[in-house]
Amino acid sequence: MRAVELLPANRNRSLKTIAWQWLQTAHGLPGTLIALIPALLPMLFLACSPVAPPEEDLTLFQIGGFSREPASLIADKKGFLQEEGLRMEYTRVNSSFELMQGFVDGKFEVIHTNADNIIAWAEGQGLDRTPHDFVIFMGGRKGLLQRLVVGPEIQSFDDLKGKTLAVDAYNTGYAPVLVYMLKQEGLTLEQDYEMKSVGGGRLRRDAVKRGEAVGGFMSLDEELEQRGFYLLARSDTYITSYSRGVGAARRSWAEQNEELLVRYIRAMVRATDWLLDPQNEAEAIAVFRSENPESPEQAEEIYEEALDPQFGVIPRAAVERDGIQTILEIREVMGEMEAPLPSPEKYVDERYHQEAIASLGG
Numbered sequence: 001m002r003a004v005e006l007l008p009a010n011r012n013r014s015l016k017t018i019a020w021q022w023l024q025t026a027h028g029l030p031g032t033l034i035a036l037i038p039a040l041l042p043m044l045f046l047a048c049s050p051v052a053p054p055e056e057d058l059t060l061f062q063i064g065g066f067s068r069e070p071a072s073l074i075a076d077k078k079g080f081l082q083e084e085g086l087r088m089e090y091t092r093v094n095s096s097f098e099l100m101q102g103f104v105d106g107k108f109e110v111i112h113t114n115a116d117n118i119i120a121w122a123e124g125q126g127l128d129r130t131p132h133d134f135v136i137f138m139g140g141r142k143g144l145l146q147r148l149v150v151g152p153e154i155q156s157f158d159d160l161k162g163k164t165l166a167v168d169a170y171n172t173g174y175a176p177v178l179v180y181m182l183k184q185e186g187l188t189l190e191q192d193y194e195m196k197s198v199g200g201g202r203l204r205r206d207a208v209k210r211g212e213a214v215g216g217f218m219s220l221d222e223e224l225e226q227r228g229f230y231l232l233a234r235s236d237t238y239i240t241s242y243s244r245g246v247g248a249a250r251r252s253w254a255e256q257n258e259e260l261l262v263r264y265i266r267a268m269v270r271a272t273d274w275l276l277d278p279q280n281e282a283e284a285i286a287v288f289r290s291e292n293p294e295s296p297e298q299a300e301e302i303y304e305e306a307l308d309p310q311f312g313v314i315p316r317a318a319v320e321r322d323g324i325q326t327i328l329e330i331r332e333v334m335g336e337m338e339a340p341l342p343s344p345e346k347y348v349d350e351r352y353h354q355e356a357i358a359s360l361g362g
Contacts, residue, residue: 058087061264064099064108066200067092068291069140069245070306071313072112075271077287084263095199096169097127104132109253110264112140115243116327119347120172125336127169133251135349138265139319140245143311146174146235148181150215151208152228157185164194166204166216174217174235176327176334181238183333236310239330243323245313254352265317265356272317275306316357319348 061081063072068090075081076088091108093099100121102108115136117126124131154160160182167175175197179189187193198207204216209223220229235242247268254261274280281303289299306312314320324344331337 057085058082059085059260061086061088061260062091062107062109063088063111064091064093064102065112066099069112069313070288070302071140071268071271071275071317073287073291074275074284075267077290078271078274080267080270080274081264084267086260086263086267093200094203096173098199100126100172101128103134103248104128109257110247110249110261112245112247114144114173114327115246115324115347116174116176116331117172118246118248119324119327119331120336122347123337125331126172134248134347135251135254136243136246136248136319136324136347137254137261137349137352138247138268138317139243139314140247140317141306141311141313142241142243142320142323143308144174144177144235144239144242144244145311146177146217147219147231148178148215148233148235149208149218149220149224149229150232152230154214154232157182157187157232160187160214161192163214164196164212166198166207166213166218167195168197168200168204170195170197171334171336176330176336177235177239177242178217179334180330181233181235184238185233189334239326241320241322241326243320243327246319247317251349254349258352258355261352262356262359265353266359269317269353269356269360272313272315275313276315278307316362317353319350319353321345321348324348 065072072088072090081088091102093102096113096117099108099111099113100117103111104121118134118136120126121132122134126132150160154163165178167173167178169175175195178195182189182193189195196207196213198204198212201218204213204218205221205224207213208215208218208229215229215232217235220231247265249261275284284306285299285303288302289296292298321344324347328337328341328344332339332341
């Protein structure tokens with residue numbers, strides 16, 4: 001019997017299983033070869049482990065987003081992408097417009113963002129007011145925790161009347177969530193308050209510090225706390241489901257690059273599985289810490305949120321339709337969509353995800 005005949009068909013089996021299969025077949029081998037089993041087993045284990053191609057042979061994948069999704073970091077740092085023959089080049093953006101315009105211009109093949117951006121730009125409600133063939137092919141995280149931080153002069157929601165709030169983009173991203181929240185508190189956009197589009201969280205903080213707005217969705221830093229800024233409201237008080245961190249591509253690009261996209265999804269699903277395994281906690285935190293060595297304390301926060309049942313990553317990177325439905329209803333409140341609302345299915349194509357899952361045996 002040749003040694004190659006002893007290799008398992010499934011290269012992802014555990015080393016314990018491989019060793020057991022080897023020993024089960026050893027009785028049919030010559031005595032001299034049996035004596036070599038202890039020395040041969042490590043080489044067999046190595047042969048059965050997934051091996052990434054050389055970097056020069058990897059297919060470059062252009063991806064954009066506000067920050068690396070937890071599963072994306074794991075897929076990259078743990079080698080799941082490389083084992084699929086992929087190399088990620090990630091571009092971090094500062095605003096929804098920068099992300100979506102880069103997507104429109106073909107700078108990014110795939111983006112990870114909240115489903116609101118995909119829906120808005122697919123419907124022609126983005127800044128360019130042109131419909132685009134964007135589609136969601138995998139899920140990311142669920143729930144939404146955005147904090148409405150305001151200055152000390154705002155002691156109640158009524159105090160927001162006549163004031164301006166800083167947002168990323170005026171009618172996409174998390175701005176519709178803010179409009180929805182304030183609507184529940186009896187405030188109407190343009191009638192009771194205004195919004196100013198300035199960009200991502202850091203840019204919103206800067207605008208508030210300059211006095212251009214009295215608050216917005218942002219985190220409190222030391223300067224703002226010293227100036228008396230505080231948390232007025234949280235988004236999870238008003239909405240229970242929200243699709244964010246979803247993977248999206250052009251429909252035309254996905255159809256032309258099906259095999260490539262399936263490989264990418266497969267790597268992301270494996271990374272999600274690995275991340276959700278509690279046995280990998282210490283290593284996962286180390287990965288997150290390596291990405292942001294200046295703020296090592298954030299690594300544990302990222303890990304805890306990733307596994308949070310309300311805000312964490314979705315098992316197997318599945319698409320959460322309830323979260324998409326929530327976004328459609330929020331956009332209706334903002335006046336960007338009219339009843340009857342379309343089904344979430346209009347913005348989703350799961351065939352690539354299903355193929356990836358099937359190839360993993362799940």
